[in-house]
Amino acid sequence: MIVHPSPLAGTALRQRMIEDMTVRGFTAKTQHDYVRYVKTFTAFLGRSPDQATAEDLRRFQVHQTQAGLQPPGINSAVAALRFFFTVTLDRPDLARRLTLVRQPRTLPLV
Template structure:
């Protein structure tokens, strides 16, 4: 075991990182060093960027890229104590996903597929009011304005 690896493991133990995190960090730092055929102490920001690009080109998952970057950030900021600003090692952003919205026809078919109006009330109320599942399951009769059939604003729905 190299002195750098031993020192990194000791730093992770001192910070009480989970055993799985320690294994992953050591694995990614080791793969980084093998990729360049050199000790991580001799590598810099350009090599980190090239490593990140290689992971992206290999179509690794976002979580793998984040974990690899976190391992290198730990190595260079805690163990090696380079004078870099942490933000110089960029982290992958989480892609924004738009919610799936049913078309009016799809919503109609969904509600028609429910055999009884008794079982259709909660899903229809949730859909019409834009409620979360937790909010819909806590609906009370008092939350629904009976003369108009409208659901009270979400702020008045009690969610525990």
């Protein structure tokens, strides 16, 4: 398992998340992506993500939408944060606040 270093490297919370993902058999790429999404959320938050509130998660999703992030990117961040809050922090109450964004389907031209 190779996870690229980040400013969160070495923190107990980051290490615990990586261990949780390893136990569940996540690939190295998925682990890297999940750590990156939590790191992005932490940078947005400006404090440790274990201190996040439901309002912080709502503001983060609004921020992602306003920044022009497409639904697949937003949904990937939702998956990473749901894992982080549900498994690593054991706070499923916050994970329920995260909503997936529907991507409109277009019919193929015939």
